Amino acid sequence: MFFFGIEHEVAFLNHEGKLADFSCTKFADFHQIVENLPLYPNDYPQLRVGDAGIKKKRWYIEGFERFADSEKVIDCLAKGIEIRTTIHSTIQGAIDELTTSFSLLREVAGSFGFSPVLLSFNPYTSIFEPQPPLNDFEIRQLQAYPDEQTAYIYMVSYGPDLNISVADLPIESVIDIGQKLTYYSPYIVPFSYSSPFYDRSLWEGLSVRTFIRTGKRSATLVFVEKPEQLIKSVPSLTKIARIPAEIGRIEFKACDSCDDFSIYAGLLALLKGLALDKTLHGRATIPDGNLHQISAKLGFDNEEILLNATKILQTAEDALGNHPDIEFLTPLKVILANRKTKSHQLIETFQNLGSIEETLKRTYV
Template sequence: MFFFGIEHEVAFVNQEGEFADFSCTKFADFEQIIARLPTYPSDYPQLRVGDAGVKSKRWYIEGFERFANSGEAIDCVPKGIEIRTTIHSDIQGAINELSASFQLLREVAADFGFSPVLISFNPHKQTYVPQPPLNDYEISYLQGYPDEQTANIYMVSYGPDLNISADNLSTERLIDIGRKLTYYSPYIVPFSYSSPFYNGCLWSGLSVRTFIRTGKRSAALVFLKKAEELIASIPSLTKVARIPAEIGRIEFKAFDSCDDFSLYAALLALLKGLVLDETLTERATVPDAALHQLSAKQGFSNPDIFIKATHVLQAAELALVNDPDVHYLTVLKQILKHGQTKSHQLIEVYQRLGSIAATLKQTYRD
């Protein structure tokens, strides 16, 4: 049996039409939204609350936590609000919960002047620099967590974690699946591309997020039970599960964000097919940064990316041939056939309207 979950980062514009990032938004601005959203006691222990207690609901403020030299948490610099679903035994259940949570977030955020917009990389800020600079405690803390040292990237990038797990997978099998997804990542991430803006301008490719992020941060992350099971890599491929519900979870982290949640259903089905597939033989422990950059620039218009993506999609479809989830792959076949991603749509709207702000307002439309 398979299990599925989704973590979806939401970016916002404020009532002045500004992109609501760390330059103009405080923790309290988003906290008032979170305070109005409900708590579901039955969600736990499926969802991790964390040491700082910020993740106490299905919605929480995504950002960079700041600490005093004493180690006390004193602030969280926000970049947006993350929605996470509980664990579901079917793909549609996860999609339905995400859709309901997003709609509730949208309604409450509107009361405070915030509107969700789809983007996978901050369209105006190239990087994040902590202010004030990191103190001695923070520097020491971050040295113990290599992935946390790339806050300059994750504070300007937005994307989903698509979570999948299955019964009775050994540690060796889990790591093998993680290495498989890492290798084939540059061929499947174009299905989701939605970040064609950079530094206030139209970028020369389809996914700034992929170009900058992947290679420095993980494409896939596998949660294991014990520290002795981990394998060494930077960025990390494996991580010790923080709660029992995480043990055996495989997170695919390299997709761009989607405002059509049915695409997440298709991508989860693709991941399921790749878990079941036994024909694709290539593996990688760390993402190929150069290949991801080529993919980010050209997407499916690159012949090699197109051919390999076709091969991967066919392998997943064959693995799911007797599974009802195979129908979710239809949308991916259409994207591949026409070579048109969400970024192509955003570029077309931008060229027509001449404004990033106006373009972003066309996203998340009912």
């Protein structure tokens, strides 16, 4: 029995047509949007609220929390709004909920002058420097958690967490799947590429997010119940579950954002097929940064990436057998056959329009 969930980060243009990032947007600007979205009491205890109380709904403000000289959160530097689904026993259920939640978010955000745009990396800045500078307490907090020291990456990048779990699977087997997905990540992520912009222009590849992020941050994260089940690594492969519903969850974190949610469905089906498969033997605790960078620059135009992406897609299809989820792989097959990602489309649009903003306005159509 498989379970599925999706966490999808949304970036916005403000009423002036500018990217609403931490440079020009306050927590309150996004908070008014979240406040006007519904609360579903039956979502809990599936969804984690967190200590700061920011994550009360299916939508919450994604950003960098600022602390006083204690655990008390005093601010959150905002980069966008994240949508998270509840846990579903079917891929279609997760996609349907994400679609509904996105429609609600778009409607409410529009009433405050914000419009969603597809971003996987901030096209204007790659630098995040908290202002005012971090205090002693915050520095100690970051030093205690190595992954948190890469906040400068996550504050300028956007992407989904594709969550999958298998009922009653021993934790050793869950970790093994996590290591498998980490190993094959460079061949999974090109299906999602959507970040061809960097420093206000075109980058020389397809996913600047992957090029900068993966290797320094996790490709896959596995939530375990007990400290003795943790595997020491930087970036982390394992993490202690914060609520019971997280135990045994595998989060695939390496993909770019997609504005076509059928690609998320395809990726979840691919992850499920790879979890079921018994023939692939590649395993890694930390992602291969060099291979991800080759993948990020060339995508399916690189022969090794193309061959292995073809192999894992076929392997997943074989593992799924005659299960209806096999149909979700169709959009991935089309992408692979054409060797064209969302980034190719964004590049072409930008070359026609000459404007990043105008290109972004044509996403989520």
